[in-house]
């Protein structure tokens with residue numbers, strides 16, 4: 254099997270390839286650099302509270318650990334929105350369309366409770382570096398700059414230009430970081446061949462009966478709605494209560510929403526392609542079932558609902574995340590408020606989900622206030638012509654030869670990449686890291702960690718990916734082997 258099918262011309266690069274081998278000293282330096290990044294508590298607490306001291310310190314830190322990146326004549330560095338960073342790496346061939354690598358500096362909060370080591374210590378234990386941001390997303394950020402630094406000190410000059418955009422407020426929407434970088438590039442007339450961001454992994458153990466890990470490259474991303482429900486009633490003395498209070502009415506409404514899941518949308522979106530590609534990886538009889546979805550679609554769609562991760566791929570999810578009411582023990586509460594966080598399946602829109610939610614609540618006393626909302630992201634191409642997808646595929650096969658399947662998927666979280674729709678139609682979300690269900694729980698949870706070996710492999714992946722990006726011909730169609 255030709256590992257580079259779909260891409261032609263990779264062998265005919267003019268410059269010799271720089272092998273992705275690093276000295277013992279470089280390997281120690283790279284893990285120490287990651288630990289230092291974890292120790293800077295760049296926490297986004299809420300849209301108004303972010304640790305700006307730490308964000309500023311982070312800017313100084315990357316100057317210190319990646320000096321060559323900042324002292325190379327063909328690299329321009331700009332600070333955007335006070336704490337975000339944009340690097341423009343000018344390639345030698347201006348006819349090649351540039352691409353962009355993304356990562357974010359900020360992390361979600363991490364109270365010490367429950368962690369084996371303090372979350373901002375960056376301590377190494379049993380071959381793992383622990384801490385908030387080791388998977389989301391300082392690993393990517395540091396690996397991108399580290400790979401570039403290592404390429405530069407070996408005198409690498411890219412042919413294809415590229416950008417590196419490091420946002421500082423991804424966890425609270427990206428509007429001061431990614432969105433400003435995107436606007437800046439748009440004003441400069443930049444169009445990108447593709448963008449690569451966080452948001453998916455080499456998945457290991459997420460699907461029952463599927464023994465081998467597979468790489469999921471997310472080509473879409475769920476939409477989101479933060480919906481506030483509010484009930485106002487007349488207040489008064491609790492000694493003579495009305496039949497229903499604002500709390501009772503609202504509690505019943507949110508309970509109906511939780512008890513009535515949004516429709517199962519299995520059968521539309523990128524998931525079908527993934528299932529087709531994975532079918533033969535399953536043992537009998539699952540392989541037969543997955544190869545005959547014309548017959549077994551209802552069965553498979555029900556099986557997907559059984560686990561909360563696969564469930565999130567087949568429907569718009571409904572999460573009750575906040576509830577506030579009551580002012581005093583003996584006062585009838587005048588107002589009760591709840592917030593529901595919906596994550597929208599790629600085949601639904603904000604309007605459709607709001608309509609469904611209204612029908613489920615079915616109570617005019619409950620007011621709907623949409624706090625913020627956006628539709629699911631368009632599906633990026635994953636065919637033989639899709640340069641970004643094919644470069645990822647090629648690099649995955651060369652760095653992880655044991656991974657047989659690279660399949661398109663949907664990112665269940667939201668990423669900064671959604672702010673770059675104006676610059677490209679090719680948005681891919683993929684981190685070259687093995688992820689198991691327990692690792693997934695550590696993201697935004699406790700004991701987030703990365704193995705030293707996985708981090709080194711991530712650096713190697715980007716080191717190879719950047720060089721693969723210099724391929725001078727666009728992808729060509731290929732005939733599928735039988």
Ligand SMILES: CC/C=C\C/C=C\C/C=C\C/C=C\C/C=C\C/C=C\CCC(=O)O
Nearest residue numbers: 389452453459527528562563665666667668
């Ligand atoms: C048949 C194909 C089926 C299945 C795949 C099964 C499960 C995998 C799905 C999702 C789990 C993997 C990745 C999600 C991880 C992180 C969230 C994404 C973005 C993070 C954004 C952020 O919070 O900064």
Ligand SMILES: N[C@@H](Cc1ccccc1)C(=O)O
Nearest residue numbers: 423424425426477666667668
């Ligand atoms: N990335 C985070 C925060 C976020 C939510 C919604 C929009 C933008 C960012 C998430 O998916 O939960």
Ligand SMILES: [Zn+2]
Nearest residue numbers: 361389424697
């Ligand atoms: Zn996150």
Ligand SMILES: [Zn+2]
Nearest residue numbers: 357389390451
């Ligand atoms: Zn993230």
